[in-house]
Amino acid sequence: MSRQQILSPLPGTFYRRPNPTSEPYVTEGDPVTADQTICLIEIMKQFNEVKAGVNGKLVEFLVANEDAVMAGQPIAIVEIE
Amino acid sequence: MHSNAFDKLLIANRGEIAVRIIRAARDLGIRTVAIYSEADRDALHTWLADEALCIGPPPAGKSYLNPDAIIAAAKQSGAQAIHPGYGFLAESAEFAKKCAEAGLIFVGPLAESIASMGDKALARRTAELAGVSTVPGTPQPIRDVEDARAWADEIGYPVMIKAAGGGGGRGIRVAQNRDELEQALPIAQYEAQAAFGNKAVYLEKFIPHAxxxxxxxxxxxxxxxxxxxxxxxxxxxxxxxxxxxxxxxxxxxxxxxxxxxxxxxxxxxxxxxxxxxxxxxxxxxxxxxxxxxxxxxxxxxxxxxxxxxxxxxxxxxxxxxxxxxxxxxxxxxxxxxxxxxxxxxxxxxxxxxxxxxxxxxxxxxxxxxxxxxxxxxxxxxxxxxxxxxxxxxxxxxxxxxxxxxxxxxxxxxxxxxxxxxxxxxxxxxxxxxxxxxxxxxxxxxxxxxxxxxxxx
Known part of the structure; x- marks a missing residue:
């Protein structure tokens, strides 16, 4: 088992859910697939989905919902089986 | 001067419009207060205003869209009026009301005017009462195909089928004639349900090359x-x-x-x-x-x-x-x-x-x-x-x-x-x-x- 960080591809605002009234894309501890959306990054009013990129278990988000992120900043940790 | 005259204005915005408003105020001899988020410490408007106050973290929801932080900044700086610019809280009736309640002049219309013009159905009715024509369309969601046919005949083809929950150009289909309307209606309703969680659709006259x-x-x-x-x-x-x-x-x-x-x-x-x-x-x-x-x-x-x-x-x-x-x-x-x-x-x-x-x-x-x-x-x-x-x-x-x-x-x-x-x-x-x-x-x-x- 190894752990991998997911990096934000863009600078902007980090969102755990598709809109304020929805459930989060992923709950910490849930399994994720490589093509699964785990969060949104808003850059200049455009919303971009971020995929997990690997199969595994999403252990932890490293950023709080609606916080600012930089490009390349680690946003989550996935445990790969 | 006038009873509402003020000599210090807070600009509840950023970017070029904040700079534009600061310039107008300076031309009028009014002192200015800029607000900024942590991401805007070096923004031009913070330098051009007479004073600048930080009101929160970078995401707009925590700074430029936070009415309480903005009103607190106005109170702290002694500004008597707030100019909202465009975007952010400029068309928030709630914010205009909060300003009034805090004894601040909102540079814009009364909260009631914002609310009544912000409600599309109400604005449409106001227009009709004033004798100004609006795009012909159905006042209520379409019930069924017969209903749609009757309305489309009255409005005249081509017609647009618009999702009630849509906006910004999403959830729109155009029908050139009766056949197309009958085909498109169930699809539009299905799409509206899938995209917006509400299958209600309206008909509106489609104006090509508008x-x-x-x-x-x-x-x-x-x-x-x-x-x-x-x-x-x-x-x-x-x-x-x-x-x-x-x-x-x-x-x-x-x-x-x-x-x-x-x-x-x-x-x-x-x-x-x-x-x-x-x-x-x-x-x-x-x-x-x-x-x-x-x-x-x-x-x-x-x-x-x-x-x-x-x-x-x-x-x-x-x-x-x-x-x-x-x-x-x-x-x-x-x-x-x-x-x-x-x-x-x-x-x-x-x-x-x-x-x-x-x-x-x-x-x-x-x-x-x-x-x-x-x-x-x-x-x-x-x-x-x-x-x-x-x-x-x-x-x-x-x-x-x-x-x-x-x-x-x-x-x-x-x-x-x-x-x-x-x-x-x-x-x-x-x-x-x-x-x-x-x-x-x-x-x-x-x-x-x-x-x-x-x-x-």
Missing amino acids: RHVEVQILGDGRQCIHLFERECSIQRKRQKVVEEALSPCIDDEQRSQITLAAVRLANAVAYRGAGTLEFLVDPETKAFYFIEMNTRIQVEHPVTELVCGVDLVQEQIRVAAGASLRLRQEDVRPQGWAIECRINAENPSQNFMPHPGQVQRLRLPGGPWVRVDTALYEGYTIPPFYDSLIAKVIVWGETREEAIRRMRRALYELHIEGVSTTKSMLEQLFVNPCFASGQYHTNFLERWLDAEYRQA
Whole structure:
């Protein structure tokens, strides 16, 4: 088992859910697939989905919902089986 | 002076519009307070204002959209009035109300006017009562196919099927005739349910080649005047890209009708402040239909300023302070032609992907009849959290042709290094014959981008 960080591809605002009234894309501890959306990054009013990129278990988000992120900043940790 | 007069104004905004408002206030001898998020510590508006206060973290929801933090900043600085600019809280009736409750003057209409014009159904009814036509459509959601057929016959084809939960151009289908309507209706309802969680759809008359024309209004709560119209049909994804004053597509007869209708509607709500009434114009029939009212200063206000010789932001501040309009309708005489280009930090060759970052080199256009409204400076880092609009290049000419040539000159002079911008796309647009003819409609830009535009 190894752990991998997911990096934000863009600078902007980090969102755990598709809109304020929805459930989060992923709950910490849930399994994720490589093509699964785990969060949104808003850059200049455009919303971009971020995929997990690997199969595994999403252990932890490293950023709080609606916080600012930089490009390349680690946003989550996935445990790969 | 007037009972509401104030000598210190807080600007609840950022970017070029904050700079624009600070300049108007300084011209009036009013002291200014800037607010900024943690991402905007080095933003130009914080330097140009007399004072600047940090109101929260970078995401707008925690700073520029936080009414309590803004009102607290006003109280702390001793500002007696708040100018909301455009976007953010500019059309929040709730914010206007909170300002009033805190004893602060909101530079804009009364909270009730914002609320009543912000409600589309209510605004439509107000327009109809004032004798201003709206786009023909069904007042309630469509029940079934028979209902749809009956309404479409009354409205006349082509018709649009619009999702009640949609907006910004999403959830729309067009039917040219009865057959298409019967086929499209169940699909539209299904899509509406899937996309917006609500299967309700309306029918509305579809106007092919429609143009977007808007009328500038100023009111003092007792009387309103208009400052003629702006043409805003050059759009991408329903966002305006280029605006002109006046409109090249309407004649004097239509001009006097549309401006009279706008004044009638603004008077019907005893409007106070600067406002804009948006219309769709059918170039075939020359009919025009009221769509909505924006109860704020708009991005494209400078083109009106240049042809009418009026500082709209100053007038907005004066009436907020309780003054009567200084201008009479007959004082407003448009002269020449003005065009504005919006320069966005976006990459046209990557589907207009936003591109914030540091401005490494900057050369702004100048010379006769060129105005640049921007908050850029060399070395400034454009943050990723806010709008991609970074500069407005505005030119004036005696004729439209002269204004177009002058815009080519201004765009040629503009040089921004470090971030991608829409400049090159605009340069190509300003040599396009269809644009030059003035005979374009709201779909023109997107079609041109798809078919002909090539990134240099």
